[in-house]
Amino acid sequence: MADFSLTLNEDQLQIQKWVHDFAENVIRPAAHEWDEREEFPWPVVQEAAKIGLYGFDFLMNAMVDTTGLTLPVAIEELFWGDAGIGMAIMGSALAAAGISGNGTPAQVMEWVPQCYGDENDVKLGAFCVSEPDAGSDVSSLRTRAVYDQASDEWVLNGTKAWITNGGIANIHVVVAAVEPDLKGRGQASFIIPPNSKGLSQGQKYLKHGIRASHTAEVVLDDVRIPGSCLLGGKEKLDAKLARARERGHSGEKQPAMATFEATRPSVGAQALGIARAAYEYALEYAKERHAFGKPIIMNQAIAFKLANMITEIEASRLLIWRAAWLARNGGFTNAEGSMSKYKASETAVRVTEEAIQILGGYGYTREYPVERWHRDAKIHTIFEGTSEIQQLVIARAISGLRIE
Numbered sequence: 001m002a003d004f005s006l007t008l009n010e011d012q013l014q015i016q017k018w019v020h021d022f023a024e025n026v027i028r029p030a031a032h033e034w035d036e037r038e039e040f041p042w043p044v045v046q047e048a049a050k051i052g053l054y055g056f057d058f059l060m061n062a063m064v065d066t067t068g069l070t071l072p073v074a075i076e077e078l079f080w081g082d083a084g085i086g087m088a089i090m091g092s093a094l095a096a097a098g099i100s101g102n103g104t105p106a107q108v109m110e111w112v113p114q115c116y117g118d119e120n121d122v123k124l125g126a127f128c129v130s131e132p133d134a135g136s137d138v139s140s141l142r143t144r145a146v147y148d149q150a151s152d153e154w155v156l157n158g159t160k161a162w163i164t165n166g167g168i169a170n171i172h173v174v175v176a177a178v179e180p181d182l183k184g185r186g187q188a189s190f191i192i193p194p195n196s197k198g199l200s201q202g203q204k205y206l207k208h209g210i211r212a213s214h215t216a217e218v219v220l221d222d223v224r225i226p227g228s229c230l231l232g233g234k235e236k237l238d239a240k241l242a243r244a245r246e247r248g249h250s251g252e253k254q255p256a257m258a259t260f261e262a263t264r265p266s267v268g269a270q271a272l273g274i275a276r277a278a279y280e281y282a283l284e285y286a287k288e289r290h291a292f293g294k295p296i297i298m299n300q301a302i303a304f305k306l307a308n309m310i311t312e313i314e315a316s317r318l319l320i321w322r323a324a325w326l327a328r329n330g331g332f333t334n335a336e337g338s339m340s341k342y343k344a345s346e347t348a349v350r351v352t353e354e355a356i357q358i359l360g361g362y363g364y365t366r367e368y369p370v371e372r373w374h375r376d377a378k379i380h381t382i383f384e385g386t387s388e389i390q391q392l393v394i395a396r397a398i399s400g401l402r403i404e
């Protein structure tokens with residue numbers, strides 16, 4: 001077990017600086033353009049792949065860090081650069097986490113690298129859980145997976161909604177109902193290999209923020225995949241279903257829930273990066289901008305806003321680091337992952353709004369980045385578990401009760 005320390009080690013400091021430099025020199029100058037274009041920023045992701053920031057190796061190196069802090073530290077810098085481009089770079093990690101969380105070691109080695117490709121041929125992964133009628137309530141997925149014993153194939157049908165990299169990914173990881181009556185306990189995760197017949201992109205969503213990140217519907221129309229694409233294997237699934245049928249309540253986590261739980265500190269780190277960007281910008285602005293003959297920061301009304309912003313940011317980082325450390329060292333006991341995501345997301349929304357206020361009229365225009373950061377921050381209270389769902393998870397953990 002690694003000790004919990006607030007002092008980053010040499011490797012972590014190096015990675016922090018490396019990502020920060022890329023965010024400052026490559027991502028920030030491109031951020032406004034890709035937000036306006038509302039398209040996937042392929043050239044920037046290719047640059048990230050060239051230096052090894054987008055890729056399987058980077059993710060693996062970050063994951064083996066026993067303190068758990070490398071990933072949130074890197075993500076904070078990346079999203080400090082820009083959240084839309086940051087999501088374009090991090091989106092495949094959710095698919096990778098879905099595979100690692102549910103797949104056998106052989107499946108992880110086969111499919112996770114294919115979510116990234118290489119520097120000369122960049123590929124993407126997509127993790128497809130949400131549906132038009134099932135976002136927070138992932139236990140009621142309608143997408144069906146039916147086993148065809150004669151051909152040892154699975155046949156998938158359904159529609160997935162709001163999928164990051166949906167339709168443009170090389171690998172789609174799809175969570176589907178095998179036995180709908182068992183709700184979440186009757187679900188399994190599947191790999192849809194590249195160019196599978198029957199998988200297509202539905203509508204591409206036009207969004208409020210993180211507009212450089214691609215979000216679309218994924219339609220599955222009689223998609224046939226080999227039996228080996230069931231993550232974890234058939235034997236394990238059959239045993240799980242049998243237990244669920246017998247007991248009616250197996251106590252096992254849904255595959256989608258398990259993935260989201262493990263990735264929550266990282267999502268908190270995304271929000272933290274946006275909040276810090278807005279705070280730093282607003283602080284500098286408040287020192288320069290004069291009104292009534294003095295810098296606006298000389299008014300307590302403005303200075304106290306900044307004091308509150310940095311306090312909330314620092315508190316969020318402490319929760320994120322603690323949760324990231326716990327995820328690698330002993331696990332969560334009181335929904336600490338949810339606490340970190342909840343706190344950082346709400347902080348990012350508040351801090352970016354205050355940053356607009358501090359910049360006044362300029363802050364409201366697209367000439368300055370703070371309005372973009374505010375738009376980008378908002379998604380963090382919605383995806384990977386809304387703020388209300390985080391509160392629900394925390395409330396259940398502290399009470400031991402099935403609070404509705």
Ligand SMILES: Cc1cc2nc3c(=O)[nH]c(=O)nc-3n(C[C@H](O)[C@H](O)[C@H](O)COP(=O)(O)OP(=O)(O)OC[C@H]3O[C@@H](n4cnc5c(N)ncnc54)[C@H](O)[C@@H]3O)c2cc1C
Nearest residue numbers: 127128129130134135136162163164215383384385386388
């Ligand atoms: C840009 C973007 C990217 C996304 N990427 C992905 C992706 O890659 N893969 C994926 O699978 N999904 C993705 N999503 C989907 C996202 O995870 C869902 O939108 C989210 O989980 C919320 O689900 P919903 O939209 O159906 O809202 P609903 O579940 O309908 O919730 C609506 C409101 O009701 C509240 N609510 C619901 N149930 C309760 C309750 N029990 N108690 C209290 N309040 C409740 C919610 O908090 C929310 O405020 C993405 C979404 C967006 C917008």
